[in-house]
Amino acid sequence: MKIAVPVDENTQNTNVCVSFGRAPYFLFFDTKTKQTYFVHNSAASSTGGAGIQAAQIIVDNGVDVLLTPRCGEQAADVLIAADIALYKTFSGSAQDNLDAFAADKFSELDDIHAGFHGHGGK
Amino acid sequence: MKIAVLSGKGGTGKTLLAVNLAALAQPAVYVDCDVEEPNGHLYFRPKHIVQKPVCIKIPQVNPTLCNGCRKCVEHCAFNALAYVKDNLLIFDDICHSCGLCSLLCPQKALSEIDKEIGIIQSGRADDVCIHTGILHIGQATGIPIIQNLLLEASSADALTVIDCPPGSACIVMESIKDADFCLLVTEPTLFGAHNLSMVHDLVTLFNKPFGVIINKSIPGANPAETFCKENNLPVLGKIPYDKHLSILHSNGEIAVKHSETYRALFSSLLDAVIKEVRHETAPHS
Structure with a gap:
């Protein structure tokens, strides 16, 4: 199973990023091989539709599970079409979140937001 | 002659001014570009309304x-x-x-299909043509409606008053793009002065001749007027803070049709505006 997490830095001890679409990097973790790698989020600097493009990156990396603090409607449309399960992170390090997920301590993300679309954060 | 009436914030009196100027200047064209909540038609109550859909192109995949x-x-x-x-x-x-x-x-595999995002209603009341843009609920942008609206409302001879949406974003830029003159409505508050500064930046960027009207004017401290003085903005007139005017307007009445006082007040504003427009838009030799 492959897990993705939006993160602030491309280092092992990075924190989870508060944003999904505009996270600087994505962390990918393969539970079988225990391999971790990072991908720069090219959507982070786009003027619009960042969530859609970011979701495309997640899909193209063959992810099964996304751990994220939040997710917009349109990004969720892409992720759900790809049958990717969404789980809500807690603030703190990506590793703590991955460990908690492995220990089955997570609840599914059900508060998909309508998106900001140029109107700033809520 | 096209005059755009704009302000940095809502509730300063754009519609009050635009509706009364158009009603005075007959024959006139009144264009409501505040497509998210157009209300100018409530004052004119136009008849013989013709409605047209506004569509945008979106891709469809085979x-x-x-x-x-x-x-x-x-x-x-x-x-x-x-x-x-x-x-x-x-x-x-x-x-x-x-x-x-x-x-x-x-x-x-991709073709373009029409998607309706709003409508334009055109009608008439006395010698005023009223064009109203209405964005359908849930649509992302009213800009294509404004583009169609201004095309529809284009008139060679009648005075055209463009009632803009509030703010200074793209939707306002689209509304003032073809205007010969911009009328900035403000109010004597700090908030009013701050938003006046933003629309002033906008009309300067677009290189538009402009003048300021101070609405709800009261004696004493007037941050908007101070801003105009400090930055050499021409103040073309003031509308006094007046409860009766406010009540008339809130009841959907056109003030200049109801009282000689208001007729005189808005006539002097219209004269000042037209004089300024002629002066500003005259070719400099």
Whole structure:
């Protein structure tokens, strides 16, 4: 199973990023091989539709599970079409979140937001 | 002559001024570009209304022709497309109708179809033509409606008053683009002065001749007037803070039709505006 997490830095001890679409990097973790790698989020600097493009990156990396603090409607449309399960992170390090997920301590993300679309954060 | 009435914030008196100027200047054209909540028509109560839909182009995919090359996904400047599990997903609300995807598609799998985003209503009250743009609820942008509206309302001889949406964003830029003159409405508050400064920046950027009208003017401290003095903005007139005027307007009445006092007040404003427009738009030799 492959897990993705939006993160602030491309280092092992990075924190989870508060944003999904505009996270600087994505962390990918393969539970079988225990391999971790990072991908720069090219959507982070786009003027619009960042969530859609970011979701495309997640899909193209063959992810099964996304751990994220939040997710917009349109990004969720892409992720759900790809049958990717969404789980809500807690603030703190990506590793703590991955460990908690492995220990089955997570609840599914059900508060998909309508998106900001140029109107700033809520 | 096209005069755009704008302000940085809502509730300063754009519609009050625009409606009364148009009612005085007959023959006139009144254009309501505040497409998210147009209310100018409530004052004029136009008759013989003709309605036209406003559509934008959005891409549609023929799944049997699409081979998943993803050229469209990669090149869309707005990220309006995604490709998941052999399916192309199209996000209408993000699409800017640029047409690039259907142009690029090597399989000719993408075509453009019409999507209705709003309507334009045109009618008449006395010698005023009233054009109203109405954006459908839930649509992302009213800009295409304003473009169509200004085209529809184009008049060679009558005075055209463009009632703009509040603020200084793209939707306002579109509304003032063809205006000969911009009338900035403000109020004597700090908030009013701050927002006046923003629309002043906008009209300066667009190189538009402009003048300021101070609404709800009261004796004493007037941050908007101070801003005008400090920055050499021409104040063309003031509308005093007046409860009766406010009540008339709130009841959907056109003030100049109800009282000689208001007729005189708005006539002097219209004269000042026309004089300034002639002066500002005259060719400099």
